[in-house]
Amino acid sequence: MYHHPSHYALPGERVILLTGFDPFGGDAHNPSWLIAQALDGQRIGGHRVVSAQLPTVFGRSLHDLSVLVQAHHPAMVVCLGQAGGRPGLSMERVGINIDDARIPDNTGAQPVDTPVAPGGPAAYFASLPVKAMLRGVQRANVPCEVSQTAGTFVCNHVLYGLMHLLATRPGGPQGVRGGFVHVPWLPSQGTPHLPLRDMVRGVHAALWAAVLAREDIALGAGATH
Ligand code: PCA
Numbered sequence: 500m501y502h503h504p505s506h507y508a509l510p511g512e513r514v515i516l517l518t519g520f521d522p523f524g525g526d527a528h529n530p531s532w533l534i535a536q537a538l539d540g541q542r543i544g545g546h547r548v549v550s551a552q553l554p555t556v557f558g559r560s561l562h563d564l565s566v567l568v569q570a571h572h573p574a575m576v577v578c579l580g581q582a583g584g585r586p587g588l589s590m591e592r593v594g595i596n597i598d599d600a601r602i603p604d605n606t607g608a609q610p611v612d613t614p615v616a617p618g619g620p621a622a623y624f625a626s627l628p629v630k631a632m633l634r635g636v637q638r639a640n641v642p643c644e645v646s647q648t649a650g651t652f653v654c655n656h657v658l659y660g661l662m663h664l665l666a667t668r669p670g671g672p673q674g675v676r677g678g679f680v681h682v683p684w685l686p687s688q689g690t691p692h693l694p695l696r697d698m699v700r701g702v703h704a705a706l707w708a709a710v711l712a713r714e715d716i717a718l719g720a721g722a723t724h
Contacts, residue, residue, distance in 0.1 A: 506540035508547040515546045515706060516573035518564065520580050523555035524602050530685050530698055531579035537699045544710040546574065555605045555653050557598055561660040568664065575676045575709060576661055577627065579702065580654035582681035586691040587642025588701045590629040591649040591679040594659030595622045599651035615659045623662030625678030628715035635708025641701030642693065649679055680705060
């Protein structure tokens with residue numbers, strides 16, 4: 500399932516490409532896609548949010564993401580994914596070059612200890628200002644932390660693959676910033692959870708903070724939980 504974006508930027512607007520995933524692992528919903536849909540078309544400080552769905556599938560998710568980046572020329576790419584068991588939003592700091600699936604993806608593939616990009620570097624840091632985004636979300640009174648691992652399933656695959664794509668395409672990242680935000684379960688999925696409206700507010704605040712902070716802020720690790 501691949502949803503084409505329903506909004507496009509007007510001339511002169513910079514694009515924030517915001518992605519969410521389809522449901523996986525037997526769940527009926529994936530809050531990451533519901534949040535992306537809710538924010539589709541929003542204007543954020545001279546930027547237009549263009550939302551699209553990625554499949555929870557190794558390989559194809561990255562293929563779709565690279566097509567979207569080529570089509571929309573975003574100034575910023577923020578991918579969202581569900582992380583059941585986490586209590587709040589998490590700003591992912593790093594993607595690692597490994598696929599190691601605990602459950603099958605939505606095509607039944609379950610890679611074990613294979614690289615996302617053979618020969619690629621071990622890891623990439625997200626280039627979003629994670630601490631500024633953390634503070635923005637906290638100020639909106641939505642639980643949030645900086646996370647040091649996006650796991651080893653499709654979300655990490657997409658974060659690593661996004662940063663690899665930006666780093667290796669002709670001309671380099673070209674100022675395009677990218678990263679990943681994990682979100683908790685909805686109340687219908689389990690505990691801990693957050694209401695959808697709080698997650699939407701939190702991601703909205705994170706996008707504002709990312710647009711406003713050209714450089715990340717210094718915020719001690721003690722403030723990140
Ligand atoms: N979460 C999974 C993949 C898709 C999603 O929403 C993950 O954390 O890897």
